[in-house]
Amino acid sequence: MTRHTPNRPGSAKQAPTKTANGPQNAATPARVPTHDLARHPAKDALAWAHTARFYITAAQLHQVPVSELPEVAFVGRSNAGKSTAINTLAQQRQLAYASKTPGRTQHINLFHLGPKAAPNQLWTDLPGYGYAAVERSAKLRWQEVMASYLEVRRNLSAVVQMVDSRHGLTELDRQLLEFVTPRVRSGEVKLLVLLTKADKLNRKEQAESLRKAQEVLADLVTEESDVNITLFSSLNKSGVGDVAEVLHGWAASPEVAEALAAAQAAPDVLPDAWDDQSQSEDDQA
Ligand code: GDP
Numbered sequence: 440m441t442r443h444t445p446n447r448p449g450s451a452k453q454a455p456t457k458t459a460n461g462p463q464n465a466a467t468p469a470r471v472p473t474h475d476l477a478r479h480p481a482k483d484a485l486a487w488a489h490t491a492r493f494y495i496t497a498a499q500l501h502q503v504p505v506s507e508l509p510e511v512a513f514v515g516r517s518n519a520g521k522s523t524a525i526n527t528l529a530q531q532r533q534l535a536y537a538s539k540t541p542g543r544t545q546h547i548n549l550f551h552l553g554p555k556a557a558p559n560q561l562w563t564d565l566p567g568y569g570y571a572a573v574e575r576s577a578k579l580r581w582q583e584v585m586a587s588y589l590e591v592r593r594n595l596s597a598v599v600q601m602v603d604s605r606h607g608l609t610e611l612d613r614q615l616l617e618f619v620t621p622r623v624r625s626g627e628v629k630l631l632v633l634l635t636k637a638d639k640l641n642r643k644e645q646a647e648s649l650r651k652a653q654e655v656l657a658d659l660v661t662e663e664s665d666v667n668i669t670l671f672s673s674l675n676k677s678g679v680g681d682v683a684e685v686l687h688g689w690a691a692s693p694e695v696a697e698a699l700a701a702a703q704a705a706p707d708v709l710p711d712a713w714d715d716q717s718q719s720e721d722d723q724a
Pocket residue numbers: 515516517518519520521522523524536537538567601635636637638639671672673674675
């Protein structure tokens with residue numbers, strides 16, 4: 440399984456590589472022997488992903504706690520395989536719940552990763568979108584929530600978008616990306632698109648699915664951006680190790696995680712308030 444970086448418009452095609460965007464490599468301490476890294480990165484990353492544990496659930500945006508941890512938001516159309524992908528990455532059966540009744544009031548669920556005493560990443564499972572039977576007002580409300588979250592969540596470090604590999608990026612998927620496009624283009628927020636259920640496609644169809652997604656995402660690619668696409672299957676586990684590695688590479692360093700945990704423990708050292716604008720928007724809705 441390889442990850443694919445969309446071509447920069449007008450530039451030579453970049454060879455798909457497992458490490459081109461791997462911040463974990465840039466952050467590698469010099470004392471770690473390179474042969475160990477070459478042998479175990481996926482294993483280490485999967486062990487790390489397995490530490491994922493439920494942190495908090497929020498019914499509304501302003502209930503999402505302020506955090507300084509690098510946060511990875513998981514987004515996708517209902518039924519794209521988001522819950523299954525989160526569970527597969529974490530190697531846990533029921534970390535993320537597939538909603539039994541898609542489209543009913545959904546919550547934002549947050550998970551901590553890394554050492555218990557000093558978590559080094561947050562995963563945020565955002566409500567799935569695009570369920571046809573949802574009434575219009577609920578859809579608009581959802582759009583407001585997603586737009587606010589993706590535009591202003593200050594510690595948002597990356598978006599992982601689940602897209603059914605058979606359908607490709609739909610209009611709704613593109614609309615969602617628009618909320619976060621400026622931050623992706625500036626490199627502030629990284630983007631990883633998982634083409635899910637890849638086991639349902641043959642090799643030729645997989646290549647075509649990748650090619651089409653690359654085409655759509657080419658607009659988001661700049662010198663500063665970090666945009667990747669990969670085929671993914673929770674069923675046959677393809678892409679799982681690679682994705683775990685990428686996520687692991689986005690975790691805070693132990694020093695930063697420990698400093699954040701210490702700051703949180705101290706009652707007089709509070710992080711900045713959650714953006715006022717998002718709170719008032721949310722209250723009005
Ligand atoms: P969500 O609404 O995006 O959270 O989607 P779910 O994770 O609930 O998955 C929707 C459906 O797709 C379920 O029936 C899953 O069993 C199925 N599914 C999820 N991932 C895969 C996969 O990798 N391969 C196949 N074949 N089916 C999958």
